[in-house]
Amino acid sequence: MAKHTLIAYVEDVPGVLNRIASLFRRRNFNIDSLTVGRTEQPGVSRLTVVVDATEAGARIVEANLYKLVNVLRVDDLTHKPSLFRELGLVKVKVTNQTRAEVLQLTDVFRARVVDVDEATLVIEVTGTPEKIGKFEMVLRPYGIVEIVRTGAVAMARGHELLSAAPPLVRTTADDHHPDHAGVSMSV
Amino acid sequence: MKLTGAEIIWECLQKEGVNVVFGYPGGAILPTYDAMTKYPKIHHVLVRHEQGATHMADGYARASGKVGVAIATSGPGATNMVTGIATAMMDSSPIVCITGQVGSKAIGTDAFQETDVTGVTLPITKHNYLVTKPGDIARAIREAFYIASSGRPGPVLIDITKDAQQMTTEFDWAAAAPRLPGYRPSYHAPASEFARAAELINSAKRPLIFVGQGVVKSGTTAEVLKLAKTAGIPITTTLLGIGAIPASSEFNLGMMGMHGESWVNEAIQQADLLIALGMRFDDRVTGNLKTYALNAKKIHVDIDPTEINKNVPVDVALIGDLREVLSLIQPQVKKAEHKEWWADINARRGDSAVRDIQNLPDSGHLYAAHVINDIWRLTQKRDTIVVTDVGQHQMWEAQYFRHEKPRSLITSGGLGTMGFALPAAIGAKFACPDKDVWVVVGDGGFQMTSCELATAEQEGIKVNVAIINNAFLGMVRQWQEFFYDKRYAATPMTGPNFVKLAEAYRLTGFLCDKRSDVKATVEKTLAAKGTVVIDFVVEKEDTVFPMVPAGADLDKMIRRPKQDVMLESGSDKDWEMPSPALPNVFAEAKAEAKALNGRGKVAQKPAKAPARKVTKTSRR
Ligand SMILES: Cc1cc2nc3c(=O)[nH]c(=O)nc-3n(C[C@H](O)[C@H](O)[C@H](O)COP(=O)(O)OP(=O)(O)OC[C@H]3O[C@@H](n4cnc5c(N)ncnc54)[C@H](O)[C@@H]3O)c2cc1C
Ligand SMILES: Cc1ncc(C[n+]2csc(CCOP(=O)(O)OP(=O)(O)O)c2C)c(N)n1
Ligand SMILES: [Mg+2]
Numbered sequence: 097m098a099k100h101t102l103i104a105y106v107e108d109v110p111g112v113l114n115r116i117a118s119l120f121r122r123r124n125f126n127i128d129s130l131t132v133g134r135t136e137q138p139g140v141s142r143l144t145v146v147v148d149a150t151e152a153g154a155r156i157v158e159a160n161l162y163k164l165v166n167v168l169r170v171d172d173l174t175h176k177p178s179l180f181r182e183l184g185l186v187k188v189k190v191t192n193q194t195r196a197e198v199l200q201l202t203d204v205f206r207a208r209v210v211d212v213d214e215a216t217l218v219i220e221v222t223g224t225p226e227k228i229g230k231f232e233m234v235l236r237p238y239g240i241v242e243i244v245r246t247g248a249v250a251m252a253r254g255h256e257l258l259s260a261a262p263p264l265v266r267t268t269a270d271d272h273h274p275d276h277a278g279v280s281m282s283v
Numbered sequence: 284m285k286l287t288g289a290e291i292i293w294e295c296l297q298k299e300g301v302n303v304v305f306g307y308p309g310g311a312i313l314p315t316y317d318a319m320t321k322y323p324k325i326h327h328v329l330v331r332h333e334q335g336a337t338h339m340a341d342g343y344a345r346a347s348g349k350v351g352v353a354i355a356t357s358g359p360g361a362t363n364m365v366t367g368i369a370t371a372m373m374d375s376s377p378i379v380c381i382t383g384q385v386g387s388k389a390i391g392t393d394a395f396q397e398t399d400v401t402g403v404t405l406p407i408t409k410h411n412y413l414v415t416k417p418g419d420i421a422r423a424i425r426e427a428f429y430i431a432s433s434g435r436p437g438p439v440l441i442d443i444t445k446d447a448q449q450m451t452t453e454f455d456w457a458a459a460a461p462r463l464p465g466y467r468p469s470y471h472a473p474a475s476e477f478a479r480a481a482e483l484i485n486s487a488k489r490p491l492i493f494v495g496q497g498v499v500k501s502g503t504t505a506e507v508l509k510l511a512k513t514a515g516i517p518i519t520t521t522l523l524g525i526g527a528i529p530a531s532s533e534f535n536l537g538m539m540g541m542h543g544e545s546w547v548n549e550a551i552q553q554a555d556l557l558i559a560l561g562m563r564f565d566d567r568v569t570g571n572l573k574t575y576a577l578n579a580k581k582i583h584v585d586i587d588p589t590e591i592n593k594n595v596p597v598d599v600a601l602i603g604d605l606r607e608v609l610s611l612i613q614p615q616v617k618k619a620e621h622k623e624w625w626a627d628i629n630a631r632r633g634d635s636a637v638r639d640i641q642n643l644p645d646s647g648h649l650y651a652a653h654v655i656n657d658i659w660r661l662t663q664k665r666d667t668i669v670v671t672d673v674g675q676h677q678m679w680e681a682q683y684f685r686h687e688k689p690r691s692l693i694t695s696g697g698l699g700t701m702g703f704a705l706p707a708a709i710g711a712k713f714a715c716p717d718k719d720v721w722v723v724v725g726d727g728g729f730q731m732t733s734c735e736l737a738t739a740e741q742e743g744i745k746v747n748v749a750i751i752n753n754a755f756l757g758m759v760r761q762w763q764e765f766f767y768d769k770r771y772a773a774t775p776m777t778g779p780n781f782v783k784l785a786e787a788y789r790l791t792g793f794l795c796d797k798r799s800d801v802k803a804t805v806e807k808t809l810a811a812k813g814t815v816v817i818d819f820v821v822e823k824e825d826t827v828f829p830m831v832p833a834g835a836d837l838d839k840m841i842r843r844p845k846q847d848v849m850l851e852s853g854s855d856k857d858w859e860m861p862s863p864a865l866p867n868v869f870a871e872a873k874a875e876a877k878a879l880n881g882r883g884k885v886a887q888k889p890a891k892a893p894a895r896k897v898t899k900t901s902r903r
Binding site for chain 2: 106110111114115118156160163
């Protein structure tokens with residue numbers, strides 16, 4: 097199992113997010129994160145979905161996304177040179193003694209302080225989900241009051257268009273190990 | 284042209300070529316019913332329960348290949364449709380369901396009879412719509428028909444608010460053409476895949492063709508037979524593929540899977556190539572996936588990319604419509620005969636219990652298999668559609684009624700919906716009024732939707748209902764027999780006097796409890812004018828053989844008894860359990876008492892329901 101990042105372009109119609117969430121639940125796919133936002137094209141939203149899946153599993157997720165009538169295109173960025181970014185806001189406890197240390201760490205992570213009061217700092221950090229995870233880890237000893245993360249967004253590098261081709265179905269699925277746990281035992 | 288939303292619904296249905304709809308009125312759909320009176324070309328069938336409407340639309344679709352239409356009101360009307368929609372979804376049946384919804388202003392307020400119907404049906408429809416403006420109705424309907432019938436077909440639901448039905452707007456059919464940029468009903472496999480497929484076919488020594496419902500849907504019987512003939516490949520079908528290849532074809536080995544023929548399942552485990560055409564490797568077909576067809580390379584032809592590698596990893600996937608795929612593959616296939624392979628299969632076939640049960644002497648017991656086989660024999664010269672329900676009778680029908688034509692068997696395979704048969708048969712009769720439509724149904728399933736007899740009576744149509752009455756939820760009883768030490772919990776079942784029930788509906792009822800009466804009863808039924816209900820009182824504790832226990836290896840079947848049970852009195856019936864044998868401690872007297880309880884009237888029982896000897900022998 098590995099993380100797969102899929103980008104889906106969807107028609108911006110009521111209920112479309114519900115359809116996608118329902119698909120993931122119904123097919124028992126494991127979502128790590130799901131973000132959605134507008135695109136340069138009116139009426140089209142862009143979704144970044146990170147799923148935990150085998151290679152064959154990711155192809156099945158992709159094919160299932162395509163099957164939704166409102167899904168316009170799906171790209172798998174997992175094996176393409178691409179950028180992954182997530183934004184986090186961390187509210188951390190500080191005292192006169194620790195404030196300087198926290199500010200230093202903020203610098204190291206190229207994060208920004210966006211709010212200050214006598215007992216806390218709110219720090220905005222962007223980067224890969226791993227980097228945000230690490231930032232959270234180093235701040236934990238100071239006492240994290242609250243943390244919010246957006247989930248990853250992703251974009252391929254370079255100027256070449258990703259293909260809008262229909263899902264490529266792999267046929268040599270060596271990592272596909274169905275077992276009969278999935279067999280329906282009902283009459 | 285200015286029309287109300289309700290009128291637009293009927294205009295669109297008419298333009299889509301609909302001439303019959305199945306429905307039930309209520310407050311939120313009343314404007315549509317009111318407008319119906321202006322469209323006499325479309326016949327409305329008033330059902331007795333909205334589940335019936337969806338099954339009728341489904342039966343209509345399966346018999347005709349066209350889209351079936353069902354209509355219901357909001358709330359309870361719509362939720363009653365859920366079972367029928369899920370049934371259609373699992374078996375890829377093209378139906379369009381139209382439901383009324385509360386006024387658009389009331390949505391979200393828990394208004395009277397408000398249900399989030401698009402939410403409820405989201406995972407069981409191919410697509411669905413909530414329409415709140417009259418101007419959106421035409422496009423939703425056009426898209427619904429297109430989506431339901433194209434690609435891999437399926438049910439589409441359109442939920443239309445009451446105010447959208449009432450308001451007036453400009454109706455412009457042309458402007459309402461489907462706009463579905465994200466919908467891809469068809470795919471085309473690359474040429475390289477065809478070359479790989481042909482190579483596998485041409486080099487195989489023990490190939491098998493799997494025929495599924497996709498062959499029925501694409502109408503490619505002739506093409507598949509041509510492929511089989513050219514390359515000398517035996518064919519086996521799924522339950523839903525029955526009829527796609529004539530039972531009489533020398534290439535047709537019969538059905539695969541849980542209750543498939545033993546020689547077929549053994550052949551699958553020994554094959555070196557499976558060519559799967561429009562079938563989806565359901566778990567009733569494969570048994571234990573870990574040991575399934577390990578010797579075989581697999582070619583999977585399916586129109587739906589999500590089916591590829593879902594259950595069974597395949598070597599070559601040809602995604603696309605079967606008609607196109609077969610036409611491209613055929614020229615690349617070399618002539619072959621595979622004599623050894625055929626000899627192998629025929630040898631195994633020879634040692635299995637013989638399916639020709641016609642000449643078995645009458646043992647004084649009436650067996651469901653006999654009833655079904657006799658109906659087949661007596662109706663062979665007629666054009667017949669059989670609609671089966673779910674249970675033992677469904678499997679016996681699949682085994683003992685020999686289907687020669689596509690769409691001559693209609694059954695709920697994927698969802699296994701009891702109560703499907705009678706309403707689906709009514710739908711099929713509307714699709715094919717010139718054909719005989721038979722219902723083969725259990726006493727349990729019949730009681731789930733028997734209210735639709737009133738619909739048949741009101742419509743004056745003729746369906747022939749053969750109730751295979753074993754006074755049990757037979758298929759569940761069989762599982763209890765095999766896997767729960769014969770503890771018959773909640774499976775003995777009583778029913779009404781079915782003859783009187785038929786008569787109460789002003790229909791004809793017959794009772795038949797002897798093999799010698801079957802012929803006359805069937806003949807009387809065929810001669811009768813309207814719908815006939817026959818109560819075939821059959822052996823209570825009869826068993827469907829062979830059987831692959833759920834999740835077991837495909838060739839580890841519980842085999843048919845060595846001596847055919849129908850030759851013997853029930854008490855001599857032995858069956859073999861595959862090794863390791865499942866535990867079977869049976870308190871004979873207790874279960875027998877329970878079984879008799881089920882029948883209620885012990886006095887009329889044709890023969891004592893006997894206890895069975897169980898021989899636990901291990902095979903191979
Ligand atoms: C009590 C009970 C026992 C059962 N026992 C058995 C059994 O022993 N054996 C058995 O086989 N079944 C059995 N079934 C039925 C089983 O559950 C499945 O419903 C059945 O096997 C499915 O058959 P299928 O794959 O052919 O059809 P479907 O499920 O309808 O699948 C058809 C496939 O064809 C594809 N397709 C459709 N149109 C096209 C086209 N134009 N071109 C290409 N592809 C297309 C679809 O995408 C789909 O993948 C049983 C059911 C019940 C209720
Ligand atoms: C709606 C529904 N409920 C329950 C089941 C589970 N089930 C499968 S077969 C069966 C027994 C069917 O009994 P009957 O209709 O009498 O047919 P028989 O098996 O006796 O031929 C049951 C309860 C089902 N398939 N569908
Ligand atoms: Mg029964």
